[in-house]
Amino acid sequence: MAIIETKELTKHYILGKKKIVVGLEKVNLEVNQGEIFGILGPNGSGKTTCLKLLLGILFPTSGQAYIMGKPPYDVEMKQHVGFLPENPYYYDYLTGPELLQFYASLFGIDSDTSKKRIDELLELVELHNVRRLHLRHYSKGMLERIGLAASLINDPEILILDEPTTGLDPIGCRDTRNLLLKLKEQGKTILLSSHFLSEVERVCDRIAIFHRGYLLATGTLDGLNKQYQAENLEDLFVKTICTFDNQQAVKTGEAT
Amino acid sequence: MKKMWLIGLNTFRESIRKKTLYIILIFALIVIGASKLFSFLTAEEELKMIKDVSFSAIEFFGALIAIFGSLYALSGEIERRTIYTLLTKPIRRSDFVIGKFFGVSMIIFVNFILASAFFIGLLIFKKSPPDIQVFKTLLLIFFELILIGSITLALGTFTSDAFNIICSFFLYIVGHLTSYGKELIERMESVVMRGLTDMLYTLVPNYENFNIRDKIVVGLDVSWSYVGWTILYGILYLCIALEIALYFFEKREI
Ligand SMILES: Nc1ncnc2c1ncn2[C@@H]1O[C@H](COP(=O)(O)OP(=O)(O)OP(=O)(O)O)[C@@H](O)[C@H]1O
Ligand SMILES: [Mg+2]
Numbered sequence: 001m002a003i004i005e006t007k008e009l010t011k012h013y014i015l016g017k018k019k020i021v022v023g024l025e026k027v028n029l030e031v032n033q034g035e036i037f038g039i040l041g042p043n044g045s046g047k048t049t050c051l052k053l054l055l056g057i058l059f060p061t062s063g064q065a066y067i068m069g070k071p072p073y074d075v076e077m078k079q080h081v082g083f084l085p086e087n088p089y090y091y092d093y094l095t096g097p098e099l100l101q102f103y104a105s106l107f108g109i110d111s112d113t114s115k116k117r118i119d120e121l122l123e124l125v126e127l128h129n130v131r132r133l134h135l136r137h138y139s140k141g142m143l144e145r146i147g148l149a150a151s152l153i154n155d156p157e158i159l160i161l162d163e164p165t166t167g168l169d170p171i172g173c174r175d176t177r178n179l180l181l182k183l184k185e186q187g188k189t190i191l192l193s194s195h196f197l198s199e200v201e202r203v204c205d206r207i208a209i210f211h212r213g214y215l216l217a218t219g220t221l222d223g224l225n226k227q228y229q230a231e232n233l234e235d236l237f238v239k240t241i242c243t244f245d246n247q248q249a250v251k252t253g254e255a256t
Numbered sequence: 257m258k259k260m261w262l263i264g265l266n267t268f269r270e271s272i273r274k275k276t277l278y279i280i281l282i283f284a285l286i287v288i289g290a291s292k293l294f295s296f297l298t299a300e301e302e303l304k305m306i307k308d309v310s311f312s313a314i315e316f317f318g319a320l321i322a323i324f325g326s327l328y329a330l331s332g333e334i335e336r337r338t339i340y341t342l343l344t345k346p347i348r349r350s351d352f353v354i355g356k357f358f359g360v361s362m363i364i365f366v367n368f369i370l371a372s373a374f375f376i377g378l379l380i381f382k383k384s385p386p387d388i389q390v391f392k393t394l395l396l397i398f399f400e401l402i403l404i405g406s407i408t409l410a411l412g413t414f415t416s417d418a419f420n421i422i423c424s425f426f427l428y429i430v431g432h433l434t435s436y437g438k439e440l441i442e443r444m445e446s447v448v449m450r451g452l453t454d455m456l457y458t459l460v461p462n463y464e465n466f467n468i469r470d471k472i473v474v475g476l477d478v479s480w481s482y483v484g485w486t487i488l489y490g491i492l493y494l495c496i497a498l499e500i501a502l503y504f505f506e507k508r509e510i
Pocket of ligand 2: 047048
């Protein structure tokens, strides 16, 4: 059964009277329990829009989104979800442990449990040596790391990560990859967006390719490669997008 | 309830560490401290001067702290996108808004207490310990500041920062001029204009209600029932402001 699901999910950004930007167009997505699902797509293809809609940060123009069968505004559902936003940015004047403690308290985690958990997580993302540093002195990659730790503070069933490895060094990338695989072993469901194809190739069970707000293709890597007669993910990526663009070109050509 | 409190505490903690608002407080303390320099008159006049200047300073600088504190509490969180993570935690949007209100109120409270303590210290130093009337004046100033903060918070849920600042200060000034306003309205020729300004007059919170310092300074008394009703008036307006904030923030895309 799908643990994350969207039905004809559509988001149009209204910028002016006649200026509408398509963020997402009738997307039907299903993520199954226990899998790692990767969303790919060029810049501005709607990946972040989709994740924000799922979490209720944005409201859909039409269509629905569900996590564990619950709509995005459901508070109880969020108890089981962890989220890492794109280019995360946190309260400047807190230290790493203080930030985690704040989020832990919002989840209602008692202080003994959260203390233990914070120590583990800081160790995990290797920020245990900078416990007293304020976040405003963190580097980009360190922010990404503390963000990852923050998204895991409630030991979530579902993890939603928007580009979790941008800004990380090669070792950080590898560690994150291993972490994701370990979390999957524990039965967690992970939905992530990424630009790193090799990364996605290695960790994701299934992928979706977005382009200009449309969901072009979804399935397992092997399945899609066969379907599109592609050799690898990069080939697949380029093929689906070019095919779509050509079709659009033909359509607009016919129209004029 | 607990989550609102946590969000409020976090807002407060950040404001303490940032220290920007405390610069305003320092100004207030300087003005209060300097008030005794103004007088070269009798001891009694000097005391009047100290009270008058101090009440005004606590109110005015408090209003600055309320407005800028509220402004930052909301738009700071949005601008720096910390709100993305916060709203994906198991909290309602209403928890966030009320939490911010708590946080701003704490900021106002602490600044108000520090400035008031300094003022009261000065009075004691001048061998004229404050009477109950002084405390009544301060109490009403405090409620006025909380109201100012909540109005800026409400405006922040649907306007830009620049517009919010202009509106907040406009309301602050007009809210203090309402008694003149009433006279003006009565003198107006056009019925339409009179109707419009009359409406504006009722909508704008009458901050002047909270101002009893002119009476207190010259030694007149203000009854507890006046103080009580004014506080009630303030709380009513505050509830309306929060209701507006909740309404707009519930629908807001960030
Ligand atoms: N707040 C907004 N207002 C207007 N348009 C927006 C807004 N946010 C996103 N868009 C538009 O929606 C489209 C999809 O943006 P989105 O951020 O979802 O892309 P993305 O796939 O995450 O891109 P990237 O890989 O660069 O992160 C883009 O065309 C973008 O211009
Ligand atoms: Mg994005």
